[in-house]
Amino acid sequence: xxxxTASRGPRWGLVIAVVLLVATPVIASARxxxxxxxxxxxxxxxxxxxxxxxxxxxxxxxxxxxxxxxVACEFAMVTIDHNNWFGGSDGFDTPLLDDNRPLVPxxxxxxxxxxxxxxxxxxxxxxxxxSAASLLGRARNARATERLKSTLDDAQPEIRALAAFxxxxxxxxxxxxxxxxxxxxxxxxxxxxxxxxxxxxEYRPAIGALADLLQHDQSARVRRAAARSLGQIAS
Amino acid sequence: xxxYFAALSGAAPxxxxxxxxxxxxxxxxxxxxxxxxxxxxxxRHLVWSLGVLGLFALPLLSTRVPWRIAVPLAVAPNAPRAQxxxxxxxxxxxxxxxxxxxxxxxxxxxxxxxxGAPSVSDQLxxxxxxxxxxxxxxxxxxxxxxxxxxxxxxVSVNRIIAKAEPCADESLAAQVYxxxxxxxxxxxxxxxxxxxxxxxxxxxxxxxxxxxxxxxREWSAEKQEAVLLHELAHIARHDLWxxxxxHVACAVHWFNPxxxxxxxxxxxxxxRACDDAVLRFGTRASDYADQLLxxxxxxxxxxxxxxxxxxxxxxxFEGRLLAILSPETNRGRLTxxxxxxxxxxxxxxxxxxxxxxxxxxxxxxxxxxxxAQDSMTAQDTLKGAATSxxxxxxxxAPRGAVIRSLVxxxxxxxEGVRLAAVEAISSRTxxxxxxxxxxxxxxxxxxxxxxxxQALSQMPDPRxxxxxxxxxxxxxxxxxRGLAAEALGHIDDASAAPGLMAALRQERVAGxxxxxxxxxxxxxxxxxxxxxxxxxxxxxxxxRGFAIWGLGNIHAKSSAAQIIPLLRDPNSEVRSKAAWxxxxxxxxxxxxxxxxxxxxxxxxxxxxxxxALSSMEDQRAVPALxxxxxxxxxxxxxxxxxxxxxxxxLQRAPRELVAVLSDADAQVRESALQALAHIKDPSTASxxxxxxxTGQPLxxxxxxxxxxxxxxxxxxxxxxxxxxxxxxxxxxRLAAQGLGKDG
Numbered sequence: 001x002x003x004x005t006a007s008r009g010p011r012w013g014l015v016i017a018v019v020l021l022v023a024t025p026v027i028a029s030a031r032x033x034x035x036x037x038x039x040x041x042x043x044x045x046x047x048x049x050x051x052x053x054x055x056x057x058x059x060x061x062x063x064x065x066x067x068x069x070x071v072a073c074e075f076a077m078v079t080i081d082h083n084n085w086f087g088g089s090d091g092f093d094t095p096l097l098d099d100n101r102p103l104v105p106x107x108x109x110x111x112x113x114x115x116x117x118x119x120x121x122x123x124x125x126x127x128x129x130x131s132a133a134s135l136l137g138r139a140r141n142a143r144a145t146e147r148l149k150s151t152l153d154d155a156q157p158e159i160r161a162l163a164a165f166x167x168x169x170x171x172x173x174x175x176x177x178x179x180x181x182x183x184x185x186x187x188x189x190x191x192x193x194x195x196x197x198x199x200x201x202e203y204r205p206a207i208g209a210l211a212d213l214l215q216h217d218q219s220a221r222v223r224r225a226a227a228r229s230l231g232q233i234a235s
Numbered sequence: 236x237x238x239y240f241a242a243l244s245g246a247a248p249x250x251x252x253x254x255x256x257x258x259x260x261x262x263x264x265x266x267x268x269x270x271x272x273x274x275x276x277x278x279r280h281l282v283w284s285l286g287v288l289g290l291f292a293l294p295l296l297s298t299r300v301p302w303r304i305a306v307p308l309a310v311a312p313n314a315p316r317a318q319x320x321x322x323x324x325x326x327x328x329x330x331x332x333x334x335x336x337x338x339x340x341x342x343x344x345x346x347x348x349x350x351g352a353p354s355v356s357d358q359l360x361x362x363x364x365x366x367x368x369x370x371x372x373x374x375x376x377x378x379x380x381x382x383x384x385x386x387x388x389x390v391s392v393n394r395i396i397a398k399a400e401p402c403a404d405e406s407l408a409a410q411v412y413x414x415x416x417x418x419x420x421x422x423x424x425x426x427x428x429x430x431x432x433x434x435x436x437x438x439x440x441x442x443x444x445x446x447x448x449x450x451x452r453e454w455s456a457e458k459q460e461a462v463l464l465h466e467l468a469h470i471a472r473h474d475l476w477x478x479x480x481x482h483v484a485c486a487v488h489w490f491n492p493x494x495x496x497x498x499x500x501x502x503x504x505x506x507r508a509c510d511d512a513v514l515r516f517g518t519r520a521s522d523y524a525d526q527l528l529x530x531x532x533x534x535x536x537x538x539x540x541x542x543x544x545x546x547x548x549x550x551x552f553e554g555r556l557l558a559i560l561s562p563e564t565n566r567g568r569l570t571x572x573x574x575x576x577x578x579x580x581x582x583x584x585x586x587x588x589x590x591x592x593x594x595x596x597x598x599x600x601x602x603x604x605x606x607a608q609d610s611m612t613a614q615d616t617l618k619g620a621a622t623s624x625x626x627x628x629x630x631x632a633p634r635g636a637v638i639r640s641l642v643x644x645x646x647x648x649x650e651g652v653r654l655a656a657v658e659a660i661s662s663r664t665x666x667x668x669x670x671x672x673x674x675x676x677x678x679x680x681x682x683x684x685x686x687x688x689q690a691l692s693q694m695p696d697p698r699x700x701x702x703x704x705x706x707x708x709x710x711x712x713x714x715x716r717g718l719a720a721e722a723l724g725h726i727d728d729a730s731a732a733p734g735l736m737a738a739l740r741q742e743r744v745a746g747x748x749x750x751x752x753x754x755x756x757x758x759x760x761x762x763x764x765x766x767x768x769x770x771x772x773x774x775x776x777x778x779r780g781f782a783i784w785g786l787g788n789i790h791a792k793s794s795a796a797q798i799i800p801l802l803r804d805p806n807s808e809v810r811s812k813a814a815w816x817x818x819x820x821x822x823x824x825x826x827x828x829x830x831x832x833x834x835x836x837x838x839x840x841x842x843x844x845x846x847a848l849s850s851m852e853d854q855r856a857v858p859a860l861x862x863x864x865x866x867x868x869x870x871x872x873x874x875x876x877x878x879x880x881x882x883x884x885l886q887r888a889p890r891e892l893v894a895v896l897s898d899a900d901a902q903v904r905e906s907a908l909q910a911l912a913h914i915k916d917p918s919t920a921s922x923x924x925x926x927x928x929t930g931q932p933l934x935x936x937x938x939x940x941x942x943x944x945x946x947x948x949x950x951x952x953x954x955x956x957x958x959x960x961x962x963x964x965x966x967x968r969l970a971a972q973g974l975g976k977d978g
Contacts, residue, residue, distance in 0.1 A: 023483075211640035214656075220649035227644050227652055230637055231659025 054107030055116055058135075062120055065131045073127035077134050108139040118147050121162055133162040137169025145172050152178050157187035164190065168197020176203040183209050188219035195222060199229025207233055253294050254491065256588050260289055261493040263584045268500070275567040276507035276558070277472075278577060283501040284477045285581045287484045290494070296589035304590045374490065381486035392438050399427035399446050407452075411445070411463055417516065418467050434530060435462055440479065443470040458526045461518050468512035474505045503555070510559050511566035524559045642671045650680035657683060661690030669694055673702040676719075681712045688718035695726040704734035707751070708741075716742070717750040724754030732758055736766040745775035752778050756785020764791040771797050776806035783809065787816030795822040802828055802844075807837040814840060818847025826851060830859035838868035845871060849878030857882060861889045873903050880910025888916040896922055904931075905938045912942035920948040927958060937969055944973035 068076060107113060117139070120132035136144050151163040152175070164182055167175040175197070182194035183206070195213060198206045207230065214226040264286035268279050402408055411426055425444045428451075435447045445466045451459060469475070481498040488494040510527075514520055558564050567573070644656035653675065660668055669691070676687050676699075688706065691699045699722065706719040720738070723731045732755065739751045752770050755763040763785065770782035771794070783801065786794045799822075801813035814832070817825045829848055835841050845863050848856040860882075863875035872895070879885070879892055888911055895907040908926065911919050923946065926939035940958065943951055951973070958970035 207637055211637045214640045214644050214652075220647075220652055223644065223647060223649065223652040224655045227641065227655035227659045229659075230641060231655070231662040 054110050054113050057107065058113050058116055062123075062128050062131060065127045066123075066125045068127040070126060073130050076127075077130065108135060109141050111141070111143045113139070114141065114144045114147060117144065118151070121151070121159060122156075129158075129162060133166045134169065136166040140170050140172075145170065145174070148172075149175055149178060152182060157185070157190050160185065161187070161190045161193040164193040164197050168193070168200035171200055173201060173203075176201055176205065179203070180206045180209060183213060188217075188222050191217065191222045192219065192225040195225035195229050199225070199232040202233045204233055253297065254488075256293055256297065256591065257290055257488055258491055258493055259591075260293060260585065260588050261286060261491070261497055263588070264289075264497065264581070265493070267580065267584070273565060274573070275565040275569070276504050276511055277567065277569040278573050280472075280477075280501065280504035280508050281569060281574060281577055282581060283497060283504055284480070285578065286497055287477065287481045287501060289581070289585050290484045290488060291480075292585065293589060296585060304587065377489045378486050381489055382483075385482050385486065392436075395429055395432060396427060396438060396444060396446060398431070399429035402426040402428045402447060404428075404452060407447075407459070410460065411467070414460065414463055415467055418464065418471050418512065420467060420471050424467065424470060435466055437466045437469045437475065440475055443475070445470075457518070457522060458529070461513050461523050461526050462530070464513045464516055464518070465509045468509035469505070471512075472505070472508060474509070477501060477505065507555060507558055510555065511564070512568070514559065514566055515568065520559050520562075524556050527556065527559070638665055638668060641665070642668055645671055645675050650678075650683055653678065653680065653683045654686055657686040657690055661686070661693050664694050666694050666696065669696040669698060673699050676702045676706050681715065684710065684712065684715045685718055688715055688722055692718065692722040692725045695722065697726055697728045697730075700726060700728060700731050700734075704731060704738070707734070707738045713744040713747050716744070717747045720747060720750035720754045724750070724757035727757055729758050729760040729762070732760050732762050736763065739766055739770065745773075745778060748773060748775060748778045749781055752781040752785060756781055756788050759789050761789055761791065764789060764794060767791070768794040768797050771801060776804070776809050779804065779806070779809045780812045783812040783816045787812075787819040790820050792820050792822065795820065795825060798822075799825050799828050802832040807835075807840050810835060810837070811840045811843040814843040814847045818843075818850040821851060823851055823853060826853060826855055830856065833859055833863060838866075838871055841866060841868065841871045842874050845874040845878055849874070849881050852881065852883060854882060854884065857885065857889065861891045864889075864891045864895055869900055869903065872898070873900075873906050876903060876906040876910050880906070880913040885914050886916065888914045888919050893919055893922050896926060901932045901935050904935050908935070908938035908942040912938075912945040915946050917946060917948050920946045920950060924950065924954055927954060929961070933963065933965065936966060940966070940969045940973055944976055 065073065065076065113135075117132045117136050120128050121136070123129050123132070136148060145167070148163045148167050148170075149172075152160055152167075154160050154163065160182065164175075164179055167179065179194045179197050179201070180203070183191055183198075185191050185194065191213070195210060198210065210226045210230050210233075214223050214230065217223050217226065264282060268282050271279050271282065408426055411424060415424055422443070425439075425442065427444055427446045428449060429446050430449045432446065432448045433450070435445060435451065438444050438446065445463070451462070454462070478501070481501050485494050485498050510523070513523055638660075641656050641660050644652050645660075647653050647656065657672065657675075660672065672687050672690055672694075676684060676691075678684050678687065684706070688703070691703060703719045703723050703726075707716050707723070710716050710719065716738075720735065723735060735751050735755050735758075739748060739755070742748045742751060748770070752767065752773075755767055767782045767785045767789075768791070770778055771786075773779050773782065779801065783798055786798065795817065798813050798816055801809055802817075802825075804810050804813065810832070814829065817829060826848070829844050829851075833841060833844050833848075835844065841863065845860065848860060857879070860875045860878050863871055864879075866872050866875065876892065876895055879889065892907055892910060892914075896904055896911075898904050898907070904926065908923065911923060920943060923939050923943050927936055927943060929936075931939070940955070943954060955970045955973045959967055959974075961967055961970070
């Protein structure tokens with residue numbers, strides 16, 4: 001009166017074994033998707049924007065981002081643009097994201113938020129730095145642009161890279177020559193960020209330098225960014 | 236794979252959350268079963284089964300449940316909590332980590348897939364923690380070991396079954412047959428005999444089998460009956476399914492001791508429920524207990540694979556005997572009255588647990604994370620979509636140098652660079668380098684091959700045909716094959732047809748077959764008719780749909796006989812396409828079938844049929860079209876009215892068409908007027924006249940005036956003269972035109 005799990009027929013056992021082995025990564029990836037689905041939302045559901053003043057709203061937003069791990073942070077960055085892979089633009093509704101409510105702090109165009117954002121750019125928390133760079137990129141604010149351009153000379157490589165990234169996101173044309181210089185930076189991450197941003201700017205004078213990087217740079221990441229940007233700067 | 240590990244850092248908190256939810260869930264199930272002491276074993280077994288299945292459903296539910304219950308103390312993505320978990324759960328680890336950096340160092344291709352983003356991590360001093368990756372490896376090793384063990388035991392059971400012979404004892408077979416009927420089994424049970432086992436067992440997920448030891452013939456009839464009833468009860472209760480699910484759950488959640496206990500309880504309750512079934516059929520409890528004891532005593536269990544045995548455990552066996560002998564035991568079978576509240580309760584627990592989310596406040600910890608990041612990819616993708624205006628700035632490099640560097644990057648050692656180069660070339664539509672792209676259609680990296688196939692779709696070039704066909708035949712990645720087929724469709728060169736047809740015959744993946752059939756239709760070559768006709772019988776509805784579309788495109792009238800039956804296809808899209816194709820090819824022979832299919836339950840299909848009937852331009856279709864005027868769906872009505880107007884040589888307007896003049900929908904009325912204008916039946920004039928008057932929308936009045944002019948008759952002039960006094964200048968103009976034509 002024992003019962004075993006098996007089925008009739010030749011080698012069915014092997015077939016089931018193979019199916020089970022294949023199913024494991026599928027189950028694991030379902031968990032992964034669950035993770036990516038959840039995390040950014042978890043951080044963005046309590047809406048910023050209740051605060052009366054721009055700076056408060058900004059701080060509230062940044063404090064929500066604090067502590068978010070790197071991957072989730074990236075997805076959160078997409079979520080705030082209403083353009084992630086499960087929400088908004090690709091036809092699915094995200095129940096918790098309401099298009100009428102601002103997910104990003106208000107008043108990014110005002111000068112008051114520039115200094116707090118520049119401070120946040122040097123925060124100890126990665127996601128805060130990352131969000132600050134994104135928000136500075138969105139701000140498209142003359143004062144922010146000036147501050148970022150002078151930050152391109154910063155002693156810390158990460159800050160240079162974040163500033164380059166922010167200027168690229170803002171598609172700030174005047175940063176072109178400076179970014180082109182950064183293509184010769186000693187740090188690969190800075191070169192990659194500069195190459196990426198030059199693509200965003202569609203900065204034609206840098207084409208030759210980018211082609212050169214693509215062929216000769218030691219870092220694969222720099223070469224990737226160069227290839228991508230060359231595709232963006234349509235001939 | 237690196238991308239997988241990179242994403243692990245994002246998955247970690249949720250993996251831990253799911254592990255904890257799984258534990259919570261099982262605790263809830265434990266509590267539920269403990270309050271069900273008085274219930275039957277079958278009812279408790281149901282709860283345990285749902286408990287095991289719930290472990291699989293929870294991750295899905297957690298993402299779908301639209302509401303949330305914030306649990307401030309629950310999982311948050313930070314280190315201290317995760318370290319506690321490590322003792323209890325070996326789940327995909329839950330520590331804030333720097334896997335992203337590891338992945339970056341290993342040049343994770345996925346990041347380029349998102350756009351080749353810059354990273355700021357290269358120079359950061361923080362040492363990457365390998366712990367999460369390690370934990371993940373430990374977890375997946377555990378899963379693999381357990382699954383292999385499960386597979387091995389399945390194989391060993393199969394081996395016994397393969398060696399076993401059909402039971403020769405006819406009286407035994409007859410007994411099984413009657414017992415199976417009594418217990419309510421609908422499907423036959425195969426009876427086998429094996430010499431190398433000492434206890435009977437049941438096996439077979441798809442086809443149930445009972446394997447009996449040879450010695451069973453020496454047993455008494457009562458003992459035989461009890462044993463057989465017990466095994467049949469297993470089959471009737473689908474215990475093999477739940478037991479398999481339990482084994483898989485144990486393998487996946489092996490780090491959770493509760494799962495093992497749950498699986499054991501599930502097994503025990505399953506055995507008890509079967510015992511209850513035996514006793515319900517009238518075996519005396521003391522006799523049955525005695526027989527059970529004998530079986531155990533006689534049996535030195537030599538063979539005990541992982542997938543078997545509840546009775547080998549002494550403690551469980553004692554409990555089982557007590558349950559059999561106790562007169563107070565509830566031996567009820569599982570009825571809807573019991574199952575419904577149980578299922579509802581369990582679902583409620585599942586939803587509650589699924590809705591639990593870590594509270595937002597918890598994420599505030601971990602202020603000094605120096606985790607390195609690959610990144611900005613997300614932002615990057617977005618910006619990729621929004622291109623800024625092209626400016627007129629002097630190039631510093633000749634176009635040729637750029638292309639040369641991109642082409643040489645196609646041979647880069649880093650797959651991310653190759654991928655970015657392919658994408659760059661394709662976004663610049665550099666047709667001069669198509670052959671360089673074709674050359675890496677056999678790149679070792681799947682993302683690169685996909686990008687190349689996609690690029691070749693965007694830059695269709697006949698020189699790529701041979702390589703694409705090769706990829707379609709031999710690539711291991713289904714998406715690459717699908718994209719290759721798509722590219723061949725875009726290249727649209729009939730010389731690819733034979734290769735596509737050969738690939739269609741051997742293709743196993745429905746998604747790829749769809750693309751192949753679509754491409755064949757796109758080629759619009761008569762040579763494809765045979766293969767497309769064959770594809771009409773494909774299992775996949777979309778493949779059938781594309782095949783019909785392709786046949787309609789090439790006007791393959793010879794395939795009409797195969798298309799007509801598809802008017803009854805289970806898939807409405809297929810039915811609708813079949814109607815379209817028959818109309819497109821003007822298959823007049825299909826008239827009867829089309830009219831018969833007009834009772835389709837799908838309005839789109841009916842509309843398409845009316846359309847097809849109308850393109851036949853055959854008077855025999857009139858009765859069916861007239862019937863369609865009364866359709867519930869406004870589009871079908873409108874289409875039918877239009878169709879009637881399009882049929883040549885109709886002398887008298889059908890009464891139903893005239894009746895449509897009072898339809899609530901103005902557009903339908905307008906269509907009807909246009910149809911009547913076409914038919915020119917003088918008897919309809921009196922019905923048309925009221926529609927020229929004020930009160931009708933302007934478009935309807937205009938159509939009515941035009942129809943009246945076409946129909947003619949004695950009253951027309953009077954009506955038109957009257958309308959010349961209308962306040963609306965447009966009406967006056969139409970009336971004047973009508974009078975002019977009349978005169």
